[in-house]
Amino acid sequence: MSANKTLRRPLRKDGLTIGEIAGRTGLAVSAIRYYESEGLITPWRNDSGQRRFERADIRRLSFIMIAQGLGASIAEIRAQLVRLPKGRTPTAGDWRRLSEHYRADLDRRIAQLEKLRNDLDGCIGCGCLSLERCSLYNPGDRAGGNGPGPRYLLGDSPGRD
Amino acid sequence: MSANKTLRRPLRKDGLTIGEIAGRTGLAVSAIRYYESEGLITPWRNDSGQRRFERADIRRLSFIMIAQGLGASIAEIRAQLVRLPKGRTPTAGDWRRLSEHYRADLDRRIAQLEKLRNDLDGCIGCGCLSLERCSLYNPGDRAGGNGPGPRYLLGDSPGRD
DNA sequence: CCTTGCCCTAAAGCAAGGTTGAGGCCCGAG
DNA sequence: CTCGGGCCTCAACCTTGCTTTAGGGCAAGG
Incomplete structure (x- = not known):
C-alpha cells in the first residue's frame, strides 16, 4: 500500500510522544508529566514504558491551559474533566x-x-x-484569613514590565 | 488637664503595638511582621525593641489588603507604596x-x-x-511559559463550596 | 514579687504548581 | 558498535505569602 508513506501527517497509530505533545501545546514536558501525576491526563505506555498520547489529549491539555488562565486550580480542573465521557473521545x-x-x-x-x-x-x-x-x-x-494557604482573587504576572 | 484621661481612645503618644494594629486591621500579627520584613511598612521600635505603629499604618495596611484583593503581589504593592511621600503622613x-x-x-x-x-x-x-x-x-x-514561577491571571478560593 | 500576656527573633513548614537534577534505558544514525 | 537525543523515575528544589514553633524578653496588674 502506498498509503503508508505517511502522507504529510504521520498520524502514527502508536500515538504521540510527550515531546510532540509538548511541542504542539507549548507546555513543558515536565508540566505534562506533572499533569499526569495529578490525574488530569492518562496517556498509555508503549512497550518500552514511554508515554503515548492521543490527539484528543492536545485538546484536553488545551482545556487545562484555558481553565488555568481562568484561575482554576488543578483540583478544580480535575473535577471538571471527570465530567467527560470515559471510553470514547470527547466530542x-x-x-x-x-x-x-x-x-x-x-x-x-x-x-x-x-x-x-x-x-x-x-x-x-x-x-x-x-x-x-x-x-x-x-x-x-474572599475568605478573610480563616485558614492558611494562598488566597487570591485576581492576579497578574509578577515582576513583568 | 482633664484631657489626659484618655478620652475613650488612648492615642498614646508612643504609638500602637503590633497587637493593636492586628486587631484593627484584622491581619494576623505574623502577617504584619512579614510585611515589615518585605519592606511594606516600617514601624519604629521602642526602648525594649517592640514595634510601634502610627495610626497612618492602619491605612497603609488597608491599602495592602485591598491591593492584594485586586491581585497585586507584594513586590507590586511595594512599588506602589514607594510613591507615597516620605517624611510626612500621606493625605x-x-x-x-x-x-x-x-x-x-x-x-x-x-x-x-x-x-x-x-x-x-x-x-x-x-x-x-x-x-x-x-x-x-x-x-x-499571559507570559506563556517564559520563565518559572506561578503565573496566574485570575484566581478563586481553592476548594471552597 | 510574681505571674500572665504580649512581644521578640530565627528558622522551619505549608500549599500550589511546577522545574531541575541525577542516574539510567532505549532507539536510530553513522 | 557507539554516539546523541529523547524518554523514564524519583527526589529535591523553587516561588509566594504567610503561619507555626522554639526559645526568650519585658511589662503591667494583683
Missing part, C-alpha cells in the same frame, strides 16, 4: 458542556470586578480607607 | 493617586475578561480548541 458537545461552567464563572467574575471597581471609586477613591466600613476587604468570596 | 489625595493605578488595572482586567468571555463562547464553545489559532492561550498579558 465538541462534550467540551462545550465543560466550557459552560467557565462561562458562568466568567460572568460572575466580571460582575464581581465591576462591583469592586465601584467600591474602589467610592472607598479608596475618597481616601477614607477606614476599613471599619469598607466593603473592599471582603469582595464577595 | 487622602496621596492615597487617591495610588488607587487610580488599581482603578485603571481593574478597567483593563474587566475588558480582558470580557474578551475572554467572547473567546470562550467562540472557541471552546464551538469545540474547536485547536490552539493553533485560539486566542484563549494568550489572553493579553
Whole structure:
C-alpha cells in the first residue's frame, strides 16, 4: 500500500510522544508529566514504558491551559474533566458542556470586578480607607484569613514590565 | 488637664503595638511582621525593641489588603507604596493617586475578561480548541511559559463550596 | 514579687504548581 | 558498535505569602 508513506501527517497509530505533545501545546514536558501525576491526563505506555498520547489529549491539555488562565486550580480542573465521557473521545458537545461552567464563572467574575471597581471609586477613591466600613476587604468570596494557604482573587504576572 | 484621661481612645503618644494594629486591621500579627520584613511598612521600635505603629499604618495596611484583593503581589504593592511621600503622613489625595493605578488595572482586567468571555463562547464553545489559532492561550498579558514561577491571571478560593 | 500576656527573633513548614537534577534505558544514525 | 537525543523515575528544589514553633524578653496588674 502506498498509503503508508505517511502522507504529510504521520498520524502514527502508536500515538504521540510527550515531546510532540509538548511541542504542539507549548507546555513543558515536565508540566505534562506533572499533569499526569495529578490525574488530569492518562496517556498509555508503549512497550518500552514511554508515554503515548492521543490527539484528543492536545485538546484536553488545551482545556487545562484555558481553565488555568481562568484561575482554576488543578483540583478544580480535575473535577471538571471527570465530567467527560470515559471510553470514547470527547466530542465538541462534550467540551462545550465543560466550557459552560467557565462561562458562568466568567460572568460572575466580571460582575464581581465591576462591583469592586465601584467600591474602589467610592472607598479608596475618597481616601477614607477606614476599613471599619469598607466593603473592599471582603469582595464577595474572599475568605478573610480563616485558614492558611494562598488566597487570591485576581492576579497578574509578577515582576513583568 | 482633664484631657489626659484618655478620652475613650488612648492615642498614646508612643504609638500602637503590633497587637493593636492586628486587631484593627484584622491581619494576623505574623502577617504584619512579614510585611515589615518585605519592606511594606516600617514601624519604629521602642526602648525594649517592640514595634510601634502610627495610626497612618492602619491605612497603609488597608491599602495592602485591598491591593492584594485586586491581585497585586507584594513586590507590586511595594512599588506602589514607594510613591507615597516620605517624611510626612500621606493625605487622602496621596492615597487617591495610588488607587487610580488599581482603578485603571481593574478597567483593563474587566475588558480582558470580557474578551475572554467572547473567546470562550467562540472557541471552546464551538469545540474547536485547536490552539493553533485560539486566542484563549494568550489572553493579553499571559507570559506563556517564559520563565518559572506561578503565573496566574485570575484566581478563586481553592476548594471552597 | 510574681505571674500572665504580649512581644521578640530565627528558622522551619505549608500549599500550589511546577522545574531541575541525577542516574539510567532505549532507539536510530553513522 | 557507539554516539546523541529523547524518554523514564524519583527526589529535591523553587516561588509566594504567610503561619507555626522554639526559645526568650519585658511589662503591667494583683
